[in-house]
Amino acid sequence: MPPRPTSPLLLLALSAVLAGCAQPQLTPPCLTPSCPTPPVSGNETEPNDNAAAANALAIDRPLKGRIAGQPRDMDLFKFDAEAGARLKLTVISVGADPQSTLDPYVEVLLPDGFTVLEHDDDSGAELDSELRFNVVTAGTYFVAVTSFRIHDDERAADDRATNTYQLALARR
């Protein structure tokens, strides 16, 4: 895909620098359910099983991932957010790949990498996860994606190679 003129991460960094000044110019958020999904910008990179090894996740840059390759896989991502950001996180499985066997379960963690800020199992279509949340304190937050089965059962392996998903973070 063609390079984007300004990366959202850079914008976020800018927004931190400019805190207290005018809001940076951002694409207006799409608020209807039929918003076009931006093209997938890449894949998760294993290992990303803990906060220290989290992959970067950017707004409007969806990533493809897989809960597989090892028993009890957990994929971690991180993103920077400014205070007051209104965000939406989605994890879709069969909607992105009809063959997917994943029932996703997602958490947003505070910058400590441990405390759960938000969690969701099935709020999206069918078994998909969807979280709408707002950021109160600026910082680096984490997203943990796994399967419902792994979340629900402390020893479930659930490492089927077909456990694919697509993760997207958007402004609301």
Add this chain to the structure above:
Amino acid sequence: MRRPLGLAVLGLTALLTACGPGHNAPTPATGTGSKLPSSLAASNDRWFVELASDPGALTAQGLGAQQATFRAQATASGIDYAELASYHTLFNGFAVRASPAELGRLSRLPGVMGVYPVRQISPPRILNTTLNAQALSPDVMSALEMTGADIAQSQFGLSGKGIRVGIIDTGLDLGHPAFRDRVVAGYDFVGDSYDASKPGSVPVPDPSPDDCQGNGTNVAGVVGGHDPAGGFVGVAPAVSLGIYKVFGCQGTTDSATLLTAMERAQADGMQVLNISLGVPFQWPQYPTARAASRLVKRGMVVSAAAGDSGQAGPYSVGAPALGENVLAVASVENTRLQLGNFTLTPGGEVIGFKPVYPSPAAPVGLNLPVGKLPGSTPSTDNDGCSIDGLSPYTPGSLNGLATLIRLGNCPPRQKVLNAQDAGASAVVFYNYQPGFAAVGVGSVNPFDTAPIRIPVVSVRAEDGARMDTRIAAGVRLNVNAQPRTFDNPSGNTVSRFSALGASPDLELKPDVAAPGGNIRTTTLLKSNPGGYVVLSGTGLAAPQVAGIAALLLEARPGLTAHDVSTLLLNNAAPRLSLDSSLAPVQQQGAGLVNVPAAIGTPVTAIPAKLSLGASQTFGPRSKVIVLKNSSTTPQVFMATHVPAQSLDSTGNATQPQSATLSINGQNLGSGLSVTVPAGGETDLNMLFTPPRSPSQGQYGGYISLDSASGGRMVIPYNGFVGNYQALSVLNDVSFDGGRTFKNLPALYDPKTFEFYPEGLALATPPIYTLKKVEVFDDNGQKITVLDAPQLLIHFGHQARRLTLDVLNAGGTSLGTVFTQNYIGRSATDIYTDVSSDAFSFVGWDGTLANGQTVPAGTYQLRLNVLKALGNPDVATDTETYTSQKFLVN
């Protein structure tokens, strides 16, 4: 180790007053241990053993192979255990019997994921038997009016027809006319003679779930009884019933059997499941709660009683009600009561009364002059109480009188016996606070065997005061034949017995409330030929919600189980406490369910409840609620913030210092107008700032969305005030009614039944042989015990994880020998008898993680307890205890 704050303050007082002679020196003390009843340790021997994989991920063969492997390994390693049950669909594993010492080795077998105690479950408590005799008339059906189920039946024509509702309980009176031809599935998992509380009692299943205890028939009547001749209609009078019997005719069942029944209900295709049973003080991860939550994810609505432990403090909601997707149902008092009554003459006022048990019934036509202790008034606080051990009544002074006595200050039994001895022919108690008193006059002391020979009844405070003013001029009472309906003075308030949330992970529980106080329903024909009783308990509130779920599924067939929950929460009506404040969300969830509103609403609010966590963790917290409008016209609401009562750290309701709330950046003030477009959605961006008090307590309230047409939706929220990690877990236990506390955890010796409190210096360390030995129990019977160390642990709050390490003589850890996750809290910190549930046992059989038995020598046990929501990497989130040194020889 530590006590709850209030008790710690008392302890401090004791220390501060310990200046004069005669007081014990503070610890560390040197001495010998204290003794426990020999039967106590033996009763802690049933456990769930969970194997590695989710049953849904394995084939039947794979599951069978995994379970067979476990059995072979357990046998090969020589572990002394007995398998009680095995599970296949909702849970992969077993229920077993093993001593706490053997459990460590069992839990370390390959493939074992966790162990959980199997708890005995008593049938739902019958909290009120006052109205049995008067329960024949149909006009106490106000519970249906309270939820609008009557309108759903009469205006919308709903009956639950074609909907399959399962009930796990004591079975159903299959001969009762209210259920004819509507039982489509059923099973008796235990047989009539089973009683889990009796050692050696073994389940003997049979196909017929005929009820011989009564509670299941009580529950089924609320869900869907229908008996036009008896004037009785339940919530969903045409549902098809699946009846799963898990009790014998007497005694208890256990959570292992409950799990088996849940698997069966799913296999039978039940759309709604009612479970009016539970284990209090638990976790959402307790096996029955997790299994119930999975049932919901697979499409079944599960309604479960929140529990009747409201007087036992916060975090008392039980499993399975705690399950994440399960509807935990609280109880609200019925608005009308049918009561026995008497007429005062002269004057003609009719006063409703409740009989007080145990005492003879007040016979119809009983006609007595009313008297009292001379000088007593409606403000006397010790009316009828003995003074210096002597009755306040002159002998013979009450001859032939119905004696009016104000409650308070001493046991009601003492007042009755004093009046009876002075010649009274009856006693009329009146309450010292609004409403009817919960009062009994049974003996609680085996040496107090005096019979109560006269009728005893209780009346409301205001009726007692009215009678008091009439005594001087002479007044008689005459007991009437016909019961009458009275407004319930506590009607429409949240029942005091209803259990308190939140869950230990601070999720809001219970979810909703339903009528559960003074509910008329079906009972066993053989116990009451009329077939009906009036009872109380969250066990009668849950089936209201199960029946209502059936009505919703009939009215809107496409609804998922999640949709049903959302609609019931969104459209509930928060209720008051007896003191006219909005009752805590931790006691009622979203409030009293409303059927017509849930059926008719075009708008949903998701999530339907908000859990804000601990204020120290999050500070101000933002939440997003999505309002979706399925209608073709825009819907306009006025959003307001309605704080509810807070709970202090011990569970007492207090007036709130409330959270503040803004929506979409605007303070609510007198309200904020919100429009949800036709066929569209709107986000509510909320910012909560938590209150600063009550410290270590819980706050909560509602976002209320009022429409111009008069409808109202609510979204409840809850949070914890302060640092949740400051709640202590390893607390102390009193063995003398709360006067003094033993420092627990304690090291226990199963061969002497003695325990050694934490910090007690021992002159000689206990010696354990790690062999089975024969000892004599308290009854002089010879029993065999494993001579291995155990610990007594009181859990003052639920704990996330317990690990037990063994230390050598030098204090170096030899590794972890036992781990347990998601530990429920103890019921009480005051031990009275073997049923108190004041502490648990954890044991060590002398083997290390490698299976080898340690050589003879000196050792210690160290316990690490990670707190609920605690971070294992933060030292202060874990509490630690180290036992005294002991010898293995």
